[in-house]
Amino acid sequence: MPKFLKNNTIVLLDGGVESYLMALYGMAMPTLRNLRKPETKQAPIVGLYGAAAELLVKACLVQAKGVEAMYKDGNIASGVYRFGSEVIEDMRRYIKNEDSCISYIWGNPDDHAEQRTKILHCLGKFKLHQELRANGLHAGLGCSRDIAIAVASDIFDFIQLLSQSKKLKPYLKNLPAPEAAIRDREVIIEDLTRRFRSAKDNAAKVNLLRGMYIVLPYIPEIKPDWVDSFDRIAVSPPTEGDLSYLAKTLTDAHSIYLLKNRGGKDGVPVRIEPHNPEALPIAIQNIKRTLSTTPDKFNNDILTANTRLDENRLDLPIDEFLVDLYALGLDSAGVLTAENRKLTAQQAWPFVAAAYSTNGTPRPCWFIISQCDEIDQLIAYMQRAAICGNGFLKRRIPELIASLQAYKNHTTVCFTTAKDTAFKDLPVSKTKIENMSGEQKKPFTPVFLRKYLPSDCVSAMIQDFVTGAKNAGNTLSALLELETLSENDRKIALTLLPLCFDGNNKNGLISVLRTKHLKNYISTARKMMFVADFIEYGPDF
Incomplete structure (x- = not known):
C-alpha cells in the first residue's frame, strides 16, 4: 500500500485502533471471578477506550503539526507528553476554526459542514472520556456497561468520520462496530439518576453525572458552561454547588427531562427485548404516562x-x-x-x-x-x-x-x-395604537347603543366595560362565548376587537381564534396578537 501519512502518524493510528480493538475484546470476554463491584470490570476497558481516543486525536495533530505537537511545550527532548485533554482541546480548536493544517481530514474540501459538526461533537465527548480513562487506569474505578458501550460508539463514530479522509481511510478500514446498546438512552439516564440520588459521597456523584453527559445524544457546538465545571472538578474536590449546577444543567439545558417514577424514587429501569418470548409483554405506548400537563x-x-x-x-x-x-x-x-x-x-x-x-x-x-x-x-x-x-x-x-x-x-x-x-406593518400598527384617541377607546356612547341595541345579556357586559369592571379583552371573550349573537351583538364584538391591542387584552384575541362568531376576523386577531407580543416583549423599532 502506498504511504499517505507520516511514520509517527501511522504509529499513533495503529496504537489507537489496537486500543479500541482490545477494549472491544475485553467487553466480549466473560467475567471469570466474583467482583465486589460489577463496574470494576469496565475499569481497564474504559481506560483503553480513553487511550484510543487520545491516540487517534494525537495522530491527526502529528500529521498536521509534526511530532512535537504531542510533547509538552513542543519539546521532544524532554520526553514529557501533553495531557490527553490538552491535545483534544487543540484538535477541537483547529476543527472549529477550519485551520488549513487539518484540511486533509475533510472528505469533501468544498462541502464538509456536516463532517465538521460531527467531529466537534465527538471531541466534546472525548474530554469526558479522559476522566473515565484516568479513573479506570489509575484508580480501578469502572462504569456501567451501558456507559462503556456509549464511549465505544463515540470512538467508532469518530473513526468513521476520519475515514472520510482519503489519506486516513486506508489505515482505518474494516474495523468492527461496538455492540448496540441494550437499553434506551432515557432508561440509562433514569437509572443513573436513581443512583445519583442515593449516592453518599461527591466523588461518586461526579462519576454518575459524567456518565449521564456521556450518554447524551447531543452536545451543542457552542461551548457550554458545564464543560468548565467538569474541567475544574477534575483537578480539585467537587463542591455541592458544582454538583447542583451540573445536575440542574443536565435537566434544563439539554432537553433531557427526567420523569419521576410513580409512587417514589426507586423505579425499575426497563430493558426492551421484543424477540424474547420470556420478556414481560408491555405495549411500548404504555411504558410512559400520558403527557397531560x-x-x-x-x-x-x-x-x-x-x-x-x-x-x-x-x-x-x-x-x-x-x-x-x-x-x-x-x-x-x-x-x-x-x-x-x-x-x-x-x-x-x-x-x-x-x-x-x-x-x-x-x-x-x-x-x-x-x-x-x-x-x-x-x-x-x-x-x-x-x-x-x-x-x-x-x-x-x-x-x-x-x-x-x-x-x-x-x-x-x-x-x-x-x-x-x-x-x-409593525411600525404602522404601533403608531396607530399610540395615536388612538380617548374617544376611540370609549366607543359605546348613547348614540352608538341606540343605533346598535344590544341583547340583554350583552348589555350587562357592555355596562361592566364602560364602568371599568372588565377590560376589552375580558368583555369580548365573554361575549364570544355566547351560543348565538344578534347582528347588533356582532357589531359590538367587532367594535371591541381593535381595543384588544395589548397583552392585558389577549384573551379577547384568543377567543376570536377559538369561537365561531368572528371566523372572518381570525387573520386580524393573529396580526394583533403578533403586534402586541412584539411591542410588549421585543426590541424597540
Whole structure:
C-alpha cells in the first residue's frame, strides 16, 4: 500500500485502533471471578477506550503539526507528553476554526459542514472520556456497561468520520462496530439518576453525572458552561454547588427531562427485548404516562425538536400549543418555576422556530424569548434551524436575527427592507395604537347603543366595560362565548376587537381564534396578537 501519512502518524493510528480493538475484546470476554463491584470490570476497558481516543486525536495533530505537537511545550527532548485533554482541546480548536493544517481530514474540501459538526461533537465527548480513562487506569474505578458501550460508539463514530479522509481511510478500514446498546438512552439516564440520588459521597456523584453527559445524544457546538465545571472538578474536590449546577444543567439545558417514577424514587429501569418470548409483554405506548400537563408537553416538544434537529430535520411544536402558552403565560403554565426562572436557548428555539414557520402572520413568541438568557446561542440555533426549515422560516430569518441582536444589545431594529409584510406593518400598527384617541377607546356612547341595541345579556357586559369592571379583552371573550349573537351583538364584538391591542387584552384575541362568531376576523386577531407580543416583549423599532 502506498504511504499517505507520516511514520509517527501511522504509529499513533495503529496504537489507537489496537486500543479500541482490545477494549472491544475485553467487553466480549466473560467475567471469570466474583467482583465486589460489577463496574470494576469496565475499569481497564474504559481506560483503553480513553487511550484510543487520545491516540487517534494525537495522530491527526502529528500529521498536521509534526511530532512535537504531542510533547509538552513542543519539546521532544524532554520526553514529557501533553495531557490527553490538552491535545483534544487543540484538535477541537483547529476543527472549529477550519485551520488549513487539518484540511486533509475533510472528505469533501468544498462541502464538509456536516463532517465538521460531527467531529466537534465527538471531541466534546472525548474530554469526558479522559476522566473515565484516568479513573479506570489509575484508580480501578469502572462504569456501567451501558456507559462503556456509549464511549465505544463515540470512538467508532469518530473513526468513521476520519475515514472520510482519503489519506486516513486506508489505515482505518474494516474495523468492527461496538455492540448496540441494550437499553434506551432515557432508561440509562433514569437509572443513573436513581443512583445519583442515593449516592453518599461527591466523588461518586461526579462519576454518575459524567456518565449521564456521556450518554447524551447531543452536545451543542457552542461551548457550554458545564464543560468548565467538569474541567475544574477534575483537578480539585467537587463542591455541592458544582454538583447542583451540573445536575440542574443536565435537566434544563439539554432537553433531557427526567420523569419521576410513580409512587417514589426507586423505579425499575426497563430493558426492551421484543424477540424474547420470556420478556414481560408491555405495549411500548404504555411504558410512559400520558403527557397531560403543560410542562410535560413543553418538555416533550423540546426533546423532540432537538432530537430531530440533530438529524437535520425540524419537528416543531404545534400552533395551538404555542397560543396556549401565550394565553396562560409561562408562569401560570408551570413552565417557569421558583427554581428555574429562565429558559435556555435549547428550550426556547423550538417555539421561536414554530412561531416563524407558520403560513400567514407569525405567531407570538417574544414572551418566550424574553425569558431566555442565552440570546447568542438562540441566534445560533435559529440559523441552524433555518437550513432545514420551510420557506416561511427562511424568508423571516433575517428580520428575526436582526431583532434578536437588537434585543440583546438594547438597540432599535429597522424593518424598512423586510420581505415579510408582518414586519413592514409593525411600525404602522404601533403608531396607530399610540395615536388612538380617548374617544376611540370609549366607543359605546348613547348614540352608538341606540343605533346598535344590544341583547340583554350583552348589555350587562357592555355596562361592566364602560364602568371599568372588565377590560376589552375580558368583555369580548365573554361575549364570544355566547351560543348565538344578534347582528347588533356582532357589531359590538367587532367594535371591541381593535381595543384588544395589548397583552392585558389577549384573551379577547384568543377567543376570536377559538369561537365561531368572528371566523372572518381570525387573520386580524393573529396580526394583533403578533403586534402586541412584539411591542410588549421585543426590541424597540
